[in-house]
Amino acid sequence: MTEATEGIICRRLVGRTAVVTGAGSGIGLATARRLASEGAHVVCADVDGPRGRAAAEEVGGLFVEADVTDPEQVEALFKAAYDTYGSVDVAFNNAGISPPDDDSILDTGLEAWKRVQDVNLTSVFLCCKAAIPYMRRQGRGSIINTASFVARMGAATSQISYTASKGGVLAMSRELGVQFAREGIRVNALCPGPVNTPLLRELFAKDPERAARRLVHIPVGRFAEADEIAAAVAFLASDDSSFVNASDFLVDGGISGAYVTPV
Numbered sequence: 726m727t728e729a730t731e732g733i734i735c736r737r738l739v740g741r742t743a744v745v746t747g748a749g750s751g752i753g754l755a756t757a758r759r760l761a762s763e764g765a766h767v768v769c770a771d772v773d774g775p776r777g778r779a780a781a782e783e784v785g786g787l788f789v790e791a792d793v794t795d796p797e798q799v800e801a802l803f804k805a806a807y808d809t810y811g812s813v814d815v816a817f818n819n820a821g822i823s824p825p826d827d828d829s830i831l832d833t834g835l836e837a838w839k840r841v842q843d844v845n846l847t848s849v850f851l852c853c854k855a856a857i858p859y860m861r862r863q864g865r866g867s868i869i870n871t872a873s874f875v876a877r878m879g880a881a882t883s884q885i886s887y888t889a890s891k892g893g894v895l896a897m898s899r900e901l902g903v904q905f906a907r908e909g910i911r912v913n914a915l916c917p918g919p920v921n922t923p924l925l926r927e928l929f930a931k932d933p934e935r936a937a938r939r940l941v942h943i944p945v946g947r948f949a950e951a952d953e954i955a956a957a958v959a960f961l962a963s964d965d966s967s968f969v970n971a972s973d974f975l976v977d978g979g980i981s982g983a984y985v986t987p988v
């Protein structure tokens with residue numbers, strides 16, 4: 726909960742089952758906490774056993790160790806959610822990587838390209854493919870796929886496969902949102918701006934110039950907190966967003982709308 730939402734009791738997800746991939750850290754962890762606080766049964770999936778298990782224990786949910794690039798493990802994940810709680814109402818397909826060997830197109834090898842496509846894009850394909858049949862049977866569901874503001878904006882500090890993978894997530898989410906709209910399933914792509922996660926903090930603590938180069942583009946003058954992204958996911962997961970579908974849901978502090986920012 727952020728300071729702004731502290732004291733407001735939101736219980737929009739009572740009785741709903743939410744699968745969160747990458748629940749062991751960062752945005753996924755903040756979202757697992759938020760969805761649980763709103764009453765959802767949360768299924769925490771992560772390839773990192775100890776972190777994923779700790780997240781599930783904290784939120785009173787179910788842990789499923791799963792590598793989201795593996796079709797059988799993804800199938801088993803959604804089946805476990807359904808078998809344990811009786812429905813699959815929300816899929817937050819969020820696990821992703823941003824490794825240092827994914828860089829300028831001039832320096833990025835095919836292996837790094839493929840690895841990032843697998844974890845960031847193929848995983849979302851697999852998770853949607855596994856979740857949608859449950860949602861069709863229920864006639865209800867909300868899928869939120871984590872893309873990024875870099876799917877909408879170019880950067881001279883390139884991570885070429887990452888950017889392309891997030892563009893793929895955006896286009897795929899839009900298409901699925903259109904295809905399944907009349908079956909009660911909404912699919913949105915969440916596009917966070919840079920978020921203050923341990924990874925980002927470590928990177929920028931070592932290189933303050935790198936942080937400054939990015940901060941100058943953010944109208945609000947700071948990076949997002951993971952809780953602020955989780956709040957947007959909770960909205961998209963809930964019926965409060967019943968007419969939000971096939972969208973590029975930007976939570977970027979105004980980055981993508983800015984030309985000149987305040988000093």
Ligand SMILES: NC(=O)c1ccc[n+]([C@@H]2O[C@H](COP(=O)([O-])OP(=O)(O)OC[C@H]3O[C@@H](n4cnc5c(N)ncnc54)[C@H](O)[C@@H]3O)[C@@H](O)[C@H]2O)c1
Nearest residue numbers: 747749750751752771772773792793819820821873919920
């Ligand atoms: N942090 C940012 O600034 C930012 C901005 C925009 C979008 N995003 C996106 O948000 C998502 C979450 O990012 P984060 O910053 O919270 O990252 P994070 O590294 O803190 O957490 C990612 C989690 O995903 C898990 N994971 C990685 N590969 C996996 C796999 N193959 N199978 C299952 N789990 C796997 C990791 O173990 C980890 O727990 C990613 O898709 C990322 O691209 C992040």
